[in-house]
Amino acid sequence: MATKGAVVLETRSLTMRFGGVVAVDNVDFELREGELRCLIGPNGAGKSTFFKCLTGQLLPTAGDVLIQDRSMLGEPPCRIAAAGIGVKTQTPSLFNGLTAREHIALAVERHHGRDTAAARIDEVIDRFNLGDLGRRLVGELAHGQRQRVEIAMVVAADPWLVLLDEPAAGMTHEEVDRMVALIHEINRNATMIIVEHDMQFIRMIGDQVTVFHQGAILIEDHVEVVLSDARVREVYLGA
Amino acid sequence: MDFVAVIILEVLYAIASLALISAGLAVVFGMMRVINLAHGEFLMLGGYAAIVSVRAGLNIYVAMLVVAPLVVGIIGLIIERCVIQFLYGRMLDTMLATWGLSLLLTGVVTMIFGNTTTGISTPIGGFAIGSYQASGYNIFIMLAGIAVIAVIFTVLKTTRLGLIARGAMQSADMASGLGHNPKRIYMVTFTLGAALSGLAGGILAPLTGLTPTSGGLYVSKAFITVISGGAAVVTGTVSSSALFGTLTQLTMLLSTPVWGDVAMLFAAIVLLRLLPRGITGRFFRRQV
Amino acid sequence: MPDSARNRHILVAAIGLLILFGLPVVVDLVTLLEISIYVVYAILGLSLGFIWGYGGILCFGQAAFFGLGAYTYAVTAINVGESTGPFLLAILLPLVFAALLGAMMFYGRISDVYMGVITLVVTLILFKFINSTANETWIVGKARLGGFNGIPAFPTLNVPGDPGALLDPEQFFYVAMVFLLLVYFGLHWLMTTRFGRVVVAIRENEVRAELLGYDIRLYKTAVFAIGGGIGGLAGALFANWGNFVSPGLFSLAQSATIIIWVIVGGLGTMIGPVVGAVLIQYITTLLGQQGVINNAFVLGGILVLFVLLLPKGLMPTLGQLLTRLRRAPRRPARRSAEQAEGGRDGH
């Protein structure tokens, strides 16, 4: 999908300070329906902080966050998630004492009634090949399997907006390839923001890119343009 | 006029005794993030140490100001080595373990001294303000409270030990990187906190009869003062002692002691609901 | 339901029914009455075991709900003259009280430690308040609160609808035991529902649960309220057992005792708090029969040793040993309470 849908997510002068550190500095950002947007920038650029302001995990120091033209400022993460938004945090975050199936059930049951949920759970389990994980607790699974559970949980309830913070961190080449394919597949039905600092990965996704630097937006354009931009190279190689 | 003077004295006394009761707990909480629920028992032990020494013929001031902190400091050291050191960073477990210690110490003292009330009389007589009688010992407690707070402040602000302790509190890794063993620092801090509690227990011993369960009377007040004060040891203790001391004493004058306590507890709940990190979590952040 | 869980339920149910019907046959009435109090304590242990072990909420003031239930029963029974209404109220009032207190804490996003403080302080307030009502002016309807003297006598349980038909000690045992089984299996059932799954999810990872769209404040408040109601139930039964209530029910020592039952028996299991309550109360009774070693000394020592050496408690450790002989280890329970300390870091 191209960038011609309506604006579904917007920040206005969003600022987040931690003591003296300005992690997000006066950011105006717009995301249109159907977009697959990458947020890139070197470590410490403020991507995750910006991301957490969107998800309600952090209360911004100043500015506003609008989702579908409604201000979400001060809403707890559960309200924002319940509005149909799937979130994967940067650090892997699972329920170690539950099974893979229970994870999917938790995600699905939030939005589906009892009767439709069961079928939907089976569907997701099939789609993400989680059947083989059986009744083992997620805390006992290998890293790659855990990542599969996590991403399956994020999209299980068919969110219309999917926010992923570093989805490919710590993955092997093949896993990264599969993740890229998965992202494109998810994007067919959902608007997405992918936070990443690995340029290689961004190239593979190849769409609109927003570059963060020292808490502010440095440049916003198509991936090819951004990657050939001198300032971006400097930010990544220099500093 | 005399009446007002008496009331002011009463309020100041309430503030000072709260500060005394809380100081040891505040040091341990502020510096180490340890909530010591056996704190009341430390005070109780300080009281017993003072009483036993006086009975043995020691000068009462030596008993209160030297023996009590010494004995409780040593007990604190033993407890830190045997229990607390294994639980750093696990706040809830520490609370549970020290709650167990509080029961255990009460039990030990009951077995040694029996479940009876003991006490010593105050070494200072009263004096008259107009037609009112005021307690000279209350004045002594005010001075002691001020002295204890002043000493903590000076130690934290001006000595090497204080600097290292504050450093370790900010970042244990950094402190150890600079060659200071945070475990040693914590050990010393806990011992000094215990000694402070012992001192307070000794000084307060002549005021009320002491039983093995007396710690329970202190711990809730100290606990509330410290938690409401927040992480800054000196400013936190002083500000919340002032707040609660005034509140309790005035409520008490208007009704009964029970309502004084209840007012304090209620105020604490409201305060924590409004300022979840205590007074100094919100104001005076850069203070010690 | 996995087979192992089903087998365990069948085993517990069998033992429960055996005790329910067998014990009154084999022991005399005095012993049965003594055992009844263990049953009541087991229910009280379960109330905290649920809040703490499943909800991940450490409540330092479980005694508040216990005392509230006992006093509610005593006061209303004196006024009404029969037991059914007062008994229900003794569950309802602590439940509502816990819901309000819980809502205040969880919607205020107070961290674990401060939650400990607040529950402790609330218990202290109740204790001090009840303790100070010795004066004749403290009357609720026909009932004198009695302050530190407590309330010495009130109508005990009768057959519902027939105030004349008071239950005898044997019947009281049946009632208490049936309530214990109801609470035990009721809570187990609750944990298999969607609600239960969300509760465990919140205990395991608060932030993740919230990002899935679950309002953790609401769920925690509900868990707290249920635990409070069960605590109240135990209080009402306790009041009936001794036909006496006193401020000691609200005391910190009582709260500490409940915590010790749960930690000794084991967090994250339902059977743990039951075993813990029975075991610790048995030890306490034995200690009471001699005069040398102090009770508080032993209980305090047990608490310290368990926190240091066996923080999971007896039953989970036992379960682990058993499953290690067979299969994979069981789920962890209490670390998550601490990890969850800062759910939302913007304040």
Ligand SMILES: Nc1ncnc2c1ncn2[C@@H]1O[C@H](COP(=O)(O)OP(=O)(O)O)[C@@H](O)[C@H]1O
């Ligand atoms: N909770 C926090 N407290 C203080 N500083 C923080 C916090 N979170 C992030 N920061 C700071 O904000 C800046 C941006 O961090 P982050 O958003 O994680 O960057 P990125 O995700 O782009 O690597 C960094 O300097 C980081 O140290």
Ligand SMILES: [Mg+2]
């Ligand atoms: Mg990041």
